[in-house]
Amino acid sequence: MQILKKLIIPMADDNKTIMFGVADPSDAEDIFRLRYKVYAKYNYLNLKLFPKKKESDGNDFDGSSVYFIAKVEDRILGFVRLIQGKNLPIKNNYTFTPPEDISSSDRKHTVELGRLIIDKYSEDQYFPRNIILLFLISVLVEYCKENSIYFAYSFLKQRLIKKLNLLKIPHVIFNKYILKYPKTGPMAPYFFDESDPALPGYFKLQDMQKYVDKTLKNKLLFKKSGDTFFLKRNLYTKFLKTAGVI
Numbered sequence: 001m002q003i004l005k006k007l008i009i010p011m012a013d014d015n016k017t018i019m020f021g022v023a024d025p026s027d028a029e030d031i032f033r034l035r036y037k038v039y040a041k042y043n044y045l046n047l048k049l050f051p052k053k054k055e056s057d058g059n060d061f062d063g064s065s066v067y068f069i070a071k072v073e074d075r076i077l078g079f080v081r082l083i084q085g086k087n088l089p090i091k092n093n094y095t096f097t098p099p100e101d102i103s104s105s106d107r108k109h110t111v112e113l114g115r116l117i118i119d120k121y122s123e124d125q126y127f128p129r130n131i132i133l134l135f136l137i138s139v140l141v142e143y144c145k146e147n148s149i150y151f152a153y154s155f156l157k158q159r160l161i162k163k164l165n166l167l168k169i170p171h172v173i174f175n176k177y178i179l180k181y182p183k184t185g186p187m188a189p190y191f192f193d194e195s196d197p198a199l200p201g202y203f204k205l206q207d208m209q210k211y212v213d214k215t216l217k218n219k220l221l222f223k224k225s226g227d228t229f230f231l232k233r234n235l236y237t238k239f240l241k242t243a244g245v246i
Contacts, residue, residue: 001019001021001022001023001024001027001069001071002021002022002024002143003019003020003021004022004139004227005019005020005021005135005138005139005228005229006008006018006019006020006022006061006227006228006229007131007135007228007229007230007231008013008228008229009021009126009127009128009131009170009230009231010231010233011125011141012125016071016072016121016127017106018070018077018132018135019070019071019072020068020069020071020135020136020138021069021139022066022067022069022139022143022189023066023067023068023079025070027067027076028056028060028147029054030075030076031067031069031076031079032055032056032060033053033054034076034079034117034119035054035056035115035117035125036050036053036054036055037053037119038051038053038119039187039190043189044100044187044189044190045186045187045190046184046185046186046187046188046189046191050186051168052223053114053133054087057089057115057155057186059083059089060129061083062245064075064083064084064087065081065082065083066081066082066084066086066143067079067080067081067082068080068081068082068136068139068140068143069136070118070135070136071130072121076119077119077121077132077202078116078117078118078129078133078136079115079116079131079135079136080113080114080115080116080117080136080140081113081114081115081116081119082111082112082113082140082143082144082152083111083112083114084108084111084114084149085182086107086114088110088111088153089112089114090112090153090154090155090200090202092103092180093136093155093178093179093180093181093191093200094155094174094178094179094181094200095177095178096174096176096177096178097174097176097179098202099172099202101151101204102151103237105150105151108148109149109150109151110149110151110152110153111122111144111149111152111153112152112153112154113140113153113154113203114150114154114155116136116160117168118132118133118136121173124224127245128231128241129232130166130167130244130245130246131231133163133167133216134167134212134216135219135229137169137208137211137212138184138212138216141205141208141209141212144205144209145205145209149205150201150205150206151202151203151204151205152203152205153201153202154171154200154201154202154203155198155199155200155201156171156173156198156199156200156201156217157190157196157197157198157199158196159196161173161199164246166237166243166245168211169208169211170203170208170211171177171201171202171206172201172202172203172204173199173200173224174199174200174201174202177199177200179191179192179197220232220236220237221236221237
């Protein structure tokens with residue numbers, strides 16, 4: 001992987017370093033296995049279509065995708081996928097009216113985000129998954145800034161929407177849309193769950209950049225040295241952990 005940031009987390013017996021950056025092709029198999037593991041757990045997949053227990057799609061092999069990953073030692077702990085190009089999957093899966101600022105912008109400035117997964121480190125050791133999400137977003141928005149990407153479509157489940165609201169991460173959900181995903185598709189259970197539908201929406205990368213910059217500068221949360229951040233252990237972070245914020 002191409003390492004862009006490091007986060008050091010104080011543990012009971014030692015510190016753990018999480019590396020954040022851009023995935024290499026050698027990371028692909030581990031990503032596909034973790035996608036299957038998590039999506040199978042939440043009944044998001046038509047399992048008979050995945051005999052090799054790896055979840056992937058055409059966007060993983062046509063050069064349109066970039067993965068931003070979190071690694072501890074040699075283990076991938078989390079990732080998010082960015083898809084670039086003219087034919088974004090969300091346009092095939094939904095019909096909706098884009099906001100004026102997206103529709104009036106060149107298509108190269110809009111991407112799609114998805115396949116966000118943050119796995120547990122272990123059953124008996126706490127890892128702040130919301131902080132891991134923050135750092136995944138931070139390396140993603142840096143990439144977007146360097147590549148003149150201003151907007152990102154996504155489809156969101158209630159669990160993620162609640163997390164975004166809790167963390168005050170700016171996002172917009174489309175109120176009017178038509179779902180076009182095929183009912184026999186490999187992820188049909190994900191899209192057609194009536195109790196928790198996947199809702200289309202979008203992010204403004206400039207707003208996300210402001211959010212990340214403000215949060216990473218919080219001196220009660222982090223100590224910083226270059227591109228390495230140290231998560232502090234104090235009453236403030238203890239309170240945030242108790243409240244489920246980190």
